[in-house]
Amino acid sequence: xxxxxxxxxxxxxxxxxxxxxxxxxxxxxxxxxxxxxxxxxxxxxxxxxxxxxxxxxxxxxxxxxxxxxxxxxxxxxxxxxxxxxxxxxxxxxxxxxxxxxxxxxxxxxxxxxxxxxxxxxxxxxxxxxxxxxxxxxxxxxxxxxxxxxxxxxxxxxxxxxxxxxxxxxxxxxxxxxxxxxxxxxxxxxxxxxxxxxxxxxxxxxxxxxxxxxxxxxxxxxxxxxxxxxxxxxxxxxxxxxxxxxxxxxxxxxxxxxxxxxxxxxxxxxxxxxxxxxxxxxxxxxxxxxxxxxxxxxxxxxxxxxxxxxxxxxxxxxxxxxxxxxxxxxxxxxxxxxxxxxxxxxxxxxxxxxxxxxxxxxxxxxxxxxxxxxxxxxxxxxxxxxxxxxxxxxxxxxxxxxxxxxxxxxxxxxxxxxxxxxxxxxxxxxxxxxxxxxxxxxxxxxxxxxxxxxxxxxxxxxxxxxxxxxxxxxxxxxxxxxxxxxxxxxxxxxxxxxxxxxxxxxxxxxxxxxxxxxxxxxxxxxxxxxxxxxxxxxxxxxxxxxxxxxxxxxxxxxxxxxxxxxxxxxxxxxxxxxxxxxxxxxxxxxxxxxxxxxxxxxxxxxxxxxxxxxxxxxxxxxxxxxxxxxxxxxxxxxxxxxxxxxxxxxxxxxxxxxxxxxxxxxxxxxxxxxxxxxxxxxxxxxxxxxxxxxxxxxxxxxxxxxxxxxxxxxxxxxxxxxxxxxxxxxxxxxxxxxxxxxxxxxxxxxxxxxxxxxxxxxxxxxxxxxxxxxxxxxxxxxxxxxxxxxxxxxxxxxxxxxxxxxxxxxxxxxxxxxxxx
Numbered sequence: 001x002x003x004x005x006x007x008x009x010x011x012x013x014x015x016x017x018x019x020x021x022x023x024x025x026x027x028x029x030x031x032x033x034x035x036x037x038x039x040x041x042x043x044x045x046x047x048x049x050x051x052x053x054x055x056x057x058x059x060x061x062x063x064x065x066x067x068x069x070x071x072x073x074x075x076x077x078x079x080x081x082x083x084x085x086x087x088x089x090x091x092x093x094x095x096x097x098x099x100x101x102x103x104x105x106x107x108x109x110x111x112x113x114x115x116x117x118x119x120x121x122x123x124x125x126x127x128x129x130x131x132x133x134x135x136x137x138x139x140x141x142x143x144x145x146x147x148x149x150x151x152x153x154x155x156x157x158x159x160x161x162x163x164x165x166x167x168x169x170x171x172x173x174x175x176x177x178x179x180x181x182x183x184x185x186x187x188x189x190x191x192x193x194x195x196x197x198x199x200x201x202x203x204x205x206x207x208x209x210x211x212x213x214x215x216x217x218x219x220x221x222x223x224x225x226x227x228x229x230x231x232x233x234x235x236x237x238x239x240x241x242x243x244x245x246x247x248x249x250x251x252x253x254x255x256x257x258x259x260x261x262x263x264x265x266x267x268x269x270x271x272x273x274x275x276x277x278x279x280x281x282x283x284x285x286x287x288x289x290x291x292x293x294x295x296x297x298x299x300x301x302x303x304x305x306x307x308x309x310x311x312x313x314x315x316x317x318x319x320x321x322x323x324x325x326x327x328x329x330x331x332x333x334x335x336x337x338x339x340x341x342x343x344x345x346x347x348x349x350x351x352x353x354x355x356x357x358x359x360x361x362x363x364x365x366x367x368x369x370x371x372x373x374x375x376x377x378x379x380x381x382x383x384x385x386x387x388x389x390x391x392x393x394x395x396x397x398x399x400x401x402x403x404x405x406x407x408x409x410x411x412x413x414x415x416x417x418x419x420x421x422x423x424x425x426x427x428x429x430x431x432x433x434x435x436x437x438x439x440x441x442x443x444x445x446x447x448x449x450x451x452x453x454x455x456x457x458x459x460x461x462x463x464x465x466x467x468x469x470x471x472x473x474x475x476x477x478x479x480x481x482x483x484x485x486x487x488x489x490x491x492x493x494x495x496x497x498x499x500x501x502x503x504x505x506x507x508x509x510x511x512x513x514x515x516x517x518x519x520x521x522x523x524x525x526x527x528x529x530x531x532x533x534x535x536x537x538x539x540x541x542x543x544x545x546x547x548x549x550x551x552x553x554x555x556x557x558x559x560x561x562x563x564x565x566x567x568x569x570x571x572x573x574x575x576x577x578x579x580x581x582x583x584x585x586x587x588x589x590x591x592x593x594x595x596x597x598x599x600x601x602x603x604x605x606x607x608x609x610x611x612x613x614x615x616x617x618x619x620x621x622x623x624x625x626x627x628x629x630x631x632x633x634x635x636x637x638x639x640x641x642x643x644x645x646x647x648x649x650x651x652x653x654x655x656x657x658x659x660x661x662x663x664x665x666x667x668x669x670x671x672x673x674x675x676x677x678x679x680x681x682x683x684x685x686x687x688x689x690x691x692x693x694x695x696x697x698x699x700x701x702x703x704x705x706x707x708x709x710x711x712x713x714x715x716x717x718x719x720x721x722x723x724x725x726x727x728x729x730x731x732x733x734x735x736x737x738x739x740x741x742x743x744x745x746x747x748x749x750x751x752x753x754x755x756x757x758x759x760x761x762x763x764x765x766x767x768x769x770x771x772x773x774x775x776x777x778x779x780x781x782x783x784x785x786x787x788x789x790x791x792x793x794x795x796x797x798x799x800x801x802x803x804x805x806x807x808x809x810x811x812x813x814x815x816x817x818x819x820x
Contacts, residue, residue, distance in 0.1 A: 147230075182231045229262070293328045331347060367455065376409060491526065502533060504535070535557065545569075638660050684713050701725040705733075751775070751776060753774055769802070
């Protein structure tokens with residue numbers, strides 16, 4: 001499998017230049033998936049053998065020797081492996097002719113050519129951007145001696161090169177710089193080639209010399225102390241060493257700080273490597289500007305006046321482009337000289353990714369960004385196509401989704417999958433594949449541009465299928481199914497032959513108030529037909545019951561029943577899902593939580609809601625991999641179950657609306673990996689937890705964030721946990737705790753605290769002594785605490801000296817004080 005993966009990697013890289021590879025790639029990919037299923041089946045057997053007895057009073061766990069595998073199972077797997085080996089032998093000769101090997105994953109972009117000229121009259125909607133860039137060029141440089149770099153960043157087709165050309169040819173820029181140099185970097189950031197291109201841009205003479213020393217000498221003589229503007233267009237280099245080598249060579253020519261550089265790139269990562277200033281993130285064109293551009297490409301001069309009906313259709317077509325000028329040009333060009341209304345309607349109602357396009361049209365241009373992605377990120381991106389357009393993704397969900405499908409991998413064995421997932425997400429963010437990112441502390445919300453979603457749909461169509469009301473064109477090897485918002489939840493006959501499906505999703509719009517109707521027959525059909533399911537998402541549906549047969553899905557890693565509010569119980573057979581990593585029962589009002597639930601020994605993420613009793617205790621060896629525990633509306637919960645100390649991997653504990661809960665267990669002091677505690681709307685809880693025993697004196701906990709909201713009975717903070725995390729705790733947020741009166745003086749011991757927010761705690765009247773010792777504190781926010789706010793006034797407040805060292809202090813003063 002490792003060898004196949006390496007060959008696939010090389011093949012995917014070459015297929016753009018070798019179309020004969022495409023069909024062979026999919027055959028080999030299918031073979032790889034089938035081999036993965038066999039390996040997974042063997043891996044599923046091991047945890048199933050660990051859990052051997054589930055009596056009603058306890059869960060007993062024991063580990064059997066790894067060699068303990070039933071003979072029948074061993075024989076069955078042996079036959080499957082032999083069959084796969086035969087298939088490998090059969091296609092081996094086919095692959096020999098492609099001369100593929102095991103290559104390092106170093107993807108390169110197909111070389112592009114750009115030039116410096118642009119007709120100003122052809123540039124639409126970029127006047128304000130041009131002014132902004134020119135103003136940046138006019139700004140005086142600092143005295144560091146570095147060349148100021150202005151990065152222009154945006155997705156492919158947004159008009160970065162056009163804007164750079166627009167600025168480059170502006171009369172004010174021509175007067176500002178005695179030399180202007182244009183280099184299209186594109187394929188690779190090669191020092192020798194860059195110098196050659198710069199020499200050619202200045203002298204208009206080709207320079208074939210290959211010695212860098214001679215090239216830099218020649219360039220120095222051409223520059224000759226004149227100030228210049230250097231445009232590096234279409235930069236992909238993420239190797240900081242190469243950039244520093246190029247920059248240092250330029251700096252060796254003298255003090256170049258009076259010169260300027262513009263860089264266009266599709267990634268924020270490149271921008272951060274090449275410049276210390278904020279990148280200029282290019283936005284899409286307005287709808288009005290897009291219409292003007294569309295008209296320019298779809299009609300001859302002013303011909304649009306003869307076709308008002310076509311223009312009304314054109315407005316809808318333009319909306320599909322979401323402000324990206326290359327997409328507007330692509331669709332406008334497809335309609336040029338066509339006046340048949342039917343053809344315009346056809347284009348309006350068709351997905352962009354289904355349209356035939358030329359090399360420089362929008363999807364091929366976006367594909368360049370995709371082909372530059374490392375292979376692991378390519379698969380993560382394409383699987384996002386299973387969600388509808390305009391979907392508000394959250395990283396908690398998406399990372400679990402990637403994990404269930406085996407997309408997260410690391411060479412570092414100590415790195416947790418959840419951390420790898422966040423790294424993957426940030427890489428996609430830096431490369432502008434996601435947008436509108438909102439940081440929510442422990443997770444991120446984000447969206448995808450519609451054109452990036454179109455790209456993902458185009459690239460994933462052989463593996464991912466969105467089921468809707470329209471007739472389906474089913475590829476036999478499809479492995480991921482999503483049922484669109486307008487599709488009935490049933491499994492048509494055409495889908496029942498897809499025996500290798502790994503994902504079933506029933507997406508709904510987040511925060512929607514309406515649940516989708518669903519029949520138990522749909523779930524039964526999924527379980528009966530798709531035995532290799534890794535992910536089953538039935539959230540936000542009116543499902544009333546899960547069938548007992550759910551326990552047969554031994555490959556299942558992700559089960560989502562979020563807000564299935566008609567469900568009252570889960571079948572006991574769920575304990576057989578030994579591969580399950582994620583179980584989401586948020587908003588499912590369970591009458592009881594089965595004790596056997598803790599036999600899910602691979603579990604890493606669980607959300608529970610119950611109107612009955614919670615688990616009595618957690619036995620050693622159970623839930624030892626659990627990273628995230630979310631208790632929501634557990635109405636009977638007075639104290640959290642015993643055995644919390646056994647959750648040795650727990651990193652996040654969230655408790656919301658558990659109205660009878662009165663305390664946290666002291667056993668939390670044993671959870672050295674716990675990073676976040678978030679407690680909300682638990683009116684009876686008091687968090688008093690003092691240092692009592694000798695073993696409490698020298699705790700080394702890892703809490704980073706501590707947040708509480710609407711805790712009506714709160715009078716004390718958990719000193720044991722917070723002081724035990726003195727070297728790691730970064731953020732404390734206390735909000736709407738009406739009876740909270742005193743911040744204790746031990747707060748001064750939390751020397752790593754960076755952010756402190758106190759809101760709507762009216763009885764809190766002062767800050768403790770020793771606040772000046774919190775030298776890491778950079779943000780302090782006080783709101784809705786009248787007396788405390790008055791004492792923290794900058795002009796004479798009694799507590800102001802305690803916090804005057806804090807960089808950002810935000811205090812809302814009482815109305816009377818403000819008027820004074």
